Amino acid sequence: MAASMDTTPTWTIAQIADEFGVTHRTVRHYEDLGLISPERRGTTRVFHRRDRTRLNLILRGKRLGFPLEEIRTIIDLYDAPLGKRSQLEYVLAQIDDRRADLEQRRRDLEDALEELDTFERRCRAELTSGGRSAY
Amino acid sequence: MAASMDTTPTWTIAQIADEFGVTHRTVRHYEDLGLISPERRGTTRVFHRRDRTRLNLILRGKRLGFPLEEIRTIIDLYDAPLGKRSQLEYVLAQIDDRRADLEQRRRDLEDALEELDTFERRCRAELTSGGRSAY
DNA sequence: GTATTGCCTTACGTTTACGTAAACGGAAAC
DNA sequence: GTTTCCGTTTACGTAAACGTAAGGCAATAC
Numbered sequence: 001m002a003a004s005m006d007t008t009p010t011w012t013i014a015q016i017a018d019e020f021g022v023t024h025r026t027v028r029h030y031e032d033l034g035l036i037s038p039e040r041r042g043t044t045r046v047f048h049r050r051d052r053t054r055l056n057l058i059l060r061g062k063r064l065g066f067p068l069e070e071i072r073t074i075i076d077l078y079d080a081p082l083g084k085r086s087q088l089e090y091v092l093a094q095i096d097d098r099r100a101d102l103e104q105r106r107r108d109l110e111d112a113l114e115e116l117d118t119f120e121r122r123c124r125a126e127l128t129s130g131g132r133s134a135y
Numbered sequence: 136m137a138a139s140m141d142t143t144p145t146w147t148i149a150q151i152a153d154e155f156g157v158t159h160r161t162v163r164h165y166e167d168l169g170l171i172s173p174e175r176r177g178t179t180r181v182f183h184r185r186d187r188t189r190l191n192l193i194l195r196g197k198r199l200g201f202p203l204e205e206i207r208t209i210i211d212l213y214d215a216p217l218g219k220r221s222q223l224e225y226v227l228a229q230i231d232d233r234r235a236d237l238e239q240r241r242r243d244l245e246d247a248l249e250e251l252d253t254f255e256r257r258c259r260a261e262l263t264s265g266g267r268s269a270y
Numbered sequence: 271g272t273a274t275t276g277c278c279t280t281a282c283g284t285t286t287a288c289g290t291a292a293a294c295g296g297a298a299a300c
Numbered sequence: 301g302t303t304t305c306c307g308t309t310t311a312c313g314t315a316a317a318c319g320t321a322a323g324g325c326a327a328t329a330c
Contacts, residue, residue: 043278060243065200088258095255102248108195109241120230123223164288178308
């Protein structure tokens, strides 16, 4: 028999945690909530590409401020077979909700960034004005 | 004497809570954390424009996913006298941090919205294809 | 052999952001 | 006068997202 035909890479929990900048506990927590379900070899977790993809989605979802439970439904939605049309209308509605949410966030963000700009300019003006501020 | 010269409007906690879509408890909580400090007439809170401005900032900060404590430092930063140049460099550094954060979030958001788009298109294609999906 | 290393589970602790109940005060309504 | 709304404080409760031991198993390191 040929030596090791399977070429798909795998990772340990330590590598995953390290690479994604989280703790083991966090990774296990995500598994507890059903956000990821890494393979098991015996009792040990073995991570595949799929798990990394999901972890990326999870972390992005977090940065966007979504609770983990919602993140689960979202990435499950992405993973769905897409063959069962019975639920497509529902899914589309979900998507609309999600988009509305995201677009509100985007408006917030644009506003915040803009204000940072003007504020920074005010600060810099102060700095270069030589210090004569109208007390 | 003329009747009531002072024309600046004020609000009660109920009006504020109602208008901003939060509870009394939430408003008081924000006061506990020093995010707002409404006037007191006797024991009762009286809200002014300034408080509403801050509440808007707070809620936006929340939608952006910032913890309340951070939000406090941010809006305090906006409110700062801007006369004490001693701290301006520090403030500018803070602003840079904040901007980096916000810009990461923006990238996340753009990605998410884009993926929603393509996903929705896939769904709609499924729907209008008449249902002949390759089982 | 045993000591270290890496992984595992179980389970209680912690922080954040409020919810919620209890108990009280003052003004208006009847 | 007393009931009914506002408003108040105090204080315990809770959900989410992990942190942090505590204890155990299995493989490599010496």
